[in-house]
Amino acid sequence: MIPFSPPRIDDRTIAAVNEVLRSGWITTGPRTKEFEKRLAAYCAVQRVIALNSWTNAAELALRWYGIGPGDEVIVPAYTYCASANIVKHVGAKPVLVDVLDDFTIDPDKVRQAMSPRTKCIIPVDVGGLPARVADIVQVAMDACAWFSPAVNLRVGGSNPQMRLGRALVLADAAHSFGARVGGKPLGVQADITGFSFHAVKNLTTAEGGALAFNLPAPFNADEVYAWFNTMSLHGQSKDALAKNRPGAWRYDVEGAGWKCNMTDIQAAIGLVELERYDSETLPRRKAICERYQAAFSGDARFIPPLLRDAGREGSYHLYMLRVAGASEEQRDAIIQAISARDVSVNVHFIPLPLLTHYRNTGHRIEDVPNAYTQYSREISLPVYYDLADAQVDTVIAAVKAAVKAVMG
Numbered sequence: 001m002i003p004f005s006p007p008r009i010d011d012r013t014i015a016a017v018n019e020v021l022r023s024g025w026i027t028t029g030p031r032t033k034e035f036e037k038r039l040a041a042y043c044a045v046q047r048v049i050a051l052n053s054w055t056n057a058a059e060l061a062l063r064w065y066g067i068g069p070g071d072e073v074i075v076p077a078y079t080y081c082a083s084a085n086i087v088k089h090v091g092a093k094p095v096l097v098d099v100l101d102d103f104t105i106d107p108d109k110v111r112q113a114m115s116p117r118t119k120c121i122i123p124v125d126v127g128g129l130p131a132r133v134a135d136i137v138q139v140a141m142d143a144c145a146w147f148s149p150a151v152n153l154r155v156g157g158s159n160p161q162m163r164l165g166r167a168l169v170l171a172d173a174a175h176s177f178g179a180r181v182g183g184k185p186l187g188v189q190a191d192i193t194g195f196s197f198h199a200v201k202n203l204t205t206a207e208g209g210a211l212a213f214n215l216p217a218p219f220n221a222d223e224v225y226a227w228f229n230t231m232s233l234h235g236q237s238k239d240a241l242a243k244n245r246p247g248a249w250r251y252d253v254e255g256a257g258w259k260c261n262m263t264d265i266q267a268a269i270g271l272v273e274l275e276r277y278d279s280e281t282l283p284r285r286k287a288i289c290e291r292y293q294a295a296f297s298g299d300a301r302f303i304p305p306l307l308r309d310a311g312r313e314g315s316y317h318l319y320m321l322r323v324a325g326a327s328e329e330q331r332d333a334i335i336q337a338i339s340a341r342d343v344s345v346n347v348h349f350i351p352l353p354l355l356t357h358y359r360n361t362g363h364r365i366e367d368v369p370n371a372y373t374q375y376s377r378e379i380s381l382p383v384y385y386d387l388a389d390a391q392v393d394t395v396i397a398a399v400k401a402a403v404k405a406v407m408g
């Protein structure tokens with residue numbers, strides 16, 4: 001049986017976690033702070049905050065920007081539900097738009113969907129390929145005359161909506177840590193870039209996420225970081241480590257915050273992962289994707305994914321193969337036939353309007369036809385560090401045999 005995406009856990013990971021467990025400090029502490037510093041250096045930004053998931057981190061970003069009832073947030077229909085669920089959590093309305101053939105949000109569709117209520121745009125780097133974030137930022141800037149900031153909003157002594165004066169661009173980079181745009185690391189394109197370190201991601205902390213801050217002047221990255229740090233811990237003026245120092249027990253609560261801090265156990269896994277990310281993880285994932293690419297390119301039965309182009313290089317998180325001309329039913333039958341050969345595959349993603357909650361709240365798949373077309377013929381193949389070349393070849397053979405059996 002070839003699994004879809006097991007994490008890479010080896011003696012180094014286990015030793016790092018053991019060390020934390022024996023250290024006497026297991027929640028947010030020195031390792032989390034070290035992880036944040038190293039992530040910031042990797043992403044070439046001043047500040048990164050590490051939290052317990054992409055979902056809670058990105059939701060906190062919406063709260064920081066004062067997004068709530070009456071506001072709209074533009075999200076691609078082709079994404080995991082987290083990208084839009086967070087909009088619902090803060091009481092705002094997700095506006096779902098269609099995607100391009102490379103699965104990423106269509107900037108023209110974003111432009112058409114902009115309204116005076118648009119407070120945020122969430123482009124998603126599906127499969128690890130960066131969305132066209134520069135174009136999205138441009139759309140937000142072009143619409144700034146429409147932007148009506150919430151006047152009574154005060155966050156950490158300032159009004160972030162007044163300061164930015166346009167829709168916030170919050171990148172869903174859950175899949176794309178380590179991708180590059182124009183040779184630059186991911187993190188310096190959007191106002192805020194959110195990463196996921198969930199168990200199946202390229203870089204994991206079991207569960208976890210982070211935000212890289214890239215807000216333009218006059219935002220101060222240290223101040224923004226301080227707000228997130230405090231509000232991710234109930235608004236407490238001191239974290240548990242600071243309170244733990246002798247005599248330092250007293251604290252205040254500056255706002256009714258949330259609870260989504262990262263633990264040092266998670267950060268210890270992340271530090272090991274990060275140290276070998278460029279030297280081991282990315283090269284191996286790239287080699288696997290290239291092997292698939294060589295097998296499926298030039299075969300008219302398949303539409304291989306875009307792994308990179310002139311400006312972008314993805315993170316090789318998913319290998320999103322499409323079967324040319326397959327209907328949804330045929331794709332499902334192909335997956336059954338692949339599974340019968342003991343190979344696990346997946347589909348990324350079921351477009352949101354096909355999910356009960358989104359369908360029942362007025363979203364229609366007919367409004368995002370390309371999302372449906374791409375979804376109906378998509379199959380994601382296994383990509384992970386420990387997948388050997390011989391196993392990649394087994395996957396390729398299983399896919400080709402299954403497509404032949406179903407499509408003729």
Ligand SMILES: Cc1ncc(COP(=O)(O)O)c(C=O)c1O
Nearest residue numbers: 053054055080082174196198209
């Ligand atoms: C595109 C996308 N966005 C967001 C998330 C949510 O990440 P997390 O599980 O860290 O909250 C995922 C998780 O799979 C995802 O695929």
